[in-house]
Amino acid sequence: MTGARQDGSSRDGDSAWTVRGGTESEHPEALRVFTEALNIPLQEELRGEREHPVIEHDRTLLALDGDRIVGTAMAHSFEMTMPGGPRPVAGVTGVGVWPTYRRRGVLSALMRRQLADIRARGENLAALWASEGGIYGRFGYGVPFREMRASVQRVHARLRPDAPRDPSLTVELAEPAQAREEMERLHRQAVPTRVGQFPRGANWWSRMLTDKPGPEAGRTRVALVHGPDGPQGYALHRLLSRWEVGLPQGQVMVRELVAATPAARVALYEHLLERDLIAETVFQSLPEDDPLTALAADPRRVDQHGFDALWMRLVDVPGALSDRPYNLGVEVVLEVTDRFAPWNAGRWRLKAGTGGARVEATDAAPDLGLDVSHLGAAYLGRVALTAFVDAGVATEYTPGVAARLDTALYAPRAPFCGTDF
Numbered sequence: 410m411t412g413a414r415q416d417g418s419s420r421d422g423d424s425a426w427t428v429r430g431g432t433e434s435e436h437p438e439a440l441r442v443f444t445e446a447l448n449i450p451l452q453e454e455l456r457g458e459r460e461h462p463v464i465e466h467d468r469t470l471l472a473l474d475g476d477r478i479v480g481t482a483m484a485h486s487f488e489m490t491m492p493g494g495p496r497p498v499a500g501v502t503g504v505g506v507w508p509t510y511r512r513r514g515v516l517s518a519l520m521r522r523q524l525a526d527i528r529a530r531g532e533n534l535a536a537l538w539a540s541e542g543g544i545y546g547r548f549g550y551g552v553p554f555r556e557m558r559a560s561v562q563r564v565h566a567r568l569r570p571d572a573p574r575d576p577s578l579t580v581e582l583a584e585p586a587q588a589r590e591e592m593e594r595l596h597r598q599a600v601p602t603r604v605g606q607f608p609r610g611a612n613w614w615s616r617m618l619t620d621k622p623g624p625e626a627g628r629t630r631v632a633l634v635h636g637p638d639g640p641q642g643y644a645l646h647r648l649l650s651r652w653e654v655g656l657p658q659g660q661v662m663v664r665e666l667v668a669a670t671p672a673a674r675v676a677l678y679e680h681l682l683e684r685d686l687i688a689e690t691v692f693q694s695l696p697e698d699d700p701l702t703a704l705a706a707d708p709r710r711v712d713q714h715g716f717d718a719l720w721m722r723l724v725d726v727p728g729a730l731s732d733r734p735y736n737l738g739v740e741v742v743l744e745v746t747d748r749f750a751p752w753n754a755g756r757w758r759l760k761a762g763t764g765g766a767r768v769e770a771t772d773a774a775p776d777l778g779l780d781v782s783h784l785g786a787a788y789l790g791r792v793a794l795t796a797f798v799d800a801g802v803a804t805e806y807t808p809g810v811a812a813r814l815d816t817a818l819y820a821p822r823a824p825f826c827g828t829d830f
């Protein structure tokens with residue numbers, strides 16, 4: 410158990426680590442610990458934070474050994490599209506433990522404290538991008554969807570003849586600064602259309618559009634689709650030039666593609682796939698059900714690799730489960746285990762229907778026993794609880810109950826985040 414003290418610090422169970430909130434003046438040292446843990450350059454991070462600050466200092470947690478900072482965990486206050494609409498979500502970030510202190514419970518102490526703080530702020534959900542897949546399951550996070558890296562070789566870069574094409578659309582190239590206002594507008598419009606996205610503030614945009622120094626990093630540019638009523642989509646991308654034995658082997662690296670209509674999307678795809686001197690177009694991150702495959706003349710030639718993007722966690726199980734829509738009526742008693750947020754552990758009766766949901770504590774016999782990380786995975790409606798039952802890590806006491814809950818939670822459109830934080 411975590412014992413809170415009067416100064417706001419806490420000590421984690423039997424461990425020696427004190428965890429307390431950080432201050433702005435401690436931030437450079439916290440960043441030094443974090444960047445050393447991540448093996449990334451401190452100066453670049455400091456410069457980014459100075460020029461386009463996104464850190465909320467009142468959400469920084471420090472783990473201490475005496476006076477020394479040995480671990481960090483931070484969080485952003487996002488308004489993220491969730492099933493049911495925009496919801497407050499803690500965007501966990503900045504997690505690092507000084508390399509000589511690893512595997513001694515520092516992160517465990519930080520996670521316990523952070524979850525309690527998130528709950529105290531009234532946020533039912535937390536999300537993060539994980540540096541490694543083996544870290545966060547034990548802390549109650551699950552993988553609710555995957556994003557796709559898709560690449561298409563130039564020689565196979567053809568869309569179907571019946572792909573929607575609109576001759577009134579034109580594609581123009583622009584510098585990011587010129588196109589920024591239009592990109593911000595189009596992105597704001599796109600945010601509600603897919604679960605997992607959040608509107609970017611000005612500093613998030615500035616960070617995203619700042620080119621990192623590096624020998625191969627081509628300049629970021631924008632392809633903008635113009636229609637009679639103004640821009641209808643954009644693709645943020647870079648061009649990497651390469652030649653091998655006299656043959657052009659360039660790559661188009663697409664960071665983000667946003668289109669307001671199917672025809673605008675097709676115009677962007679065709680522009681990106683058909684650039685001269687290019688051997689390959691790489692879409693670095695697309696939704697799992699992105700239309701690219703449906704539009705490709707030969708879908709097998711779209712080489713796709715899925716990766717886990719956002720991990721989700723129910724910080725408050727009754728709060729989160731009662732604050733989302735359901736496709737059909739379902740009544741189920743869940744027996745939840747949660748090592749790091751003990752207020753979630755126990756039995757919860759979920760009574761949900763198309764008109765709303767209620768969740769209350771109960772002593773009734775459970776229908777389904779599972780870990781809170783399974784609920785995090787299933788919450789966005791794309792990962793089936795049935796799969797965890799099949800795997801033998803969740804227990805179905807009432808036959809068929811997992812499938813019924815899966816149907817109630819199902820979302821037809823794949824979530825997407827697209828903004829790594």
Ligand SMILES: CC(=O)SCCNC(=O)CCNC(=O)[C@H](O)C(C)(C)COP(=O)(O)OP(=O)(O)OC[C@H]1O[C@@H](n2cnc3c(N)ncnc32)[C@H](O)[C@@H]1OP(=O)(O)O
Binds near residue numbers: 447501516517
């Ligand atoms: C949202 C983000 O910011 S993602 C960035 C995460 N940070 C990094 O990847 C930076 C490099 N790594 C680190 O700083 C540290 O190794 C951390 C933060 C991943 C782990 O910190 P530690 O203090 O070592 O974790 P802690 O000692 O509390 O470990 C708790 C448990 O997790 C396990 N664990 C910790 N890290 C990992 C890992 N990378 N892979 C698999 N298991 C892990 C431990 O073995 C331990 O298991 P146990 O409960 O069975 O004993």
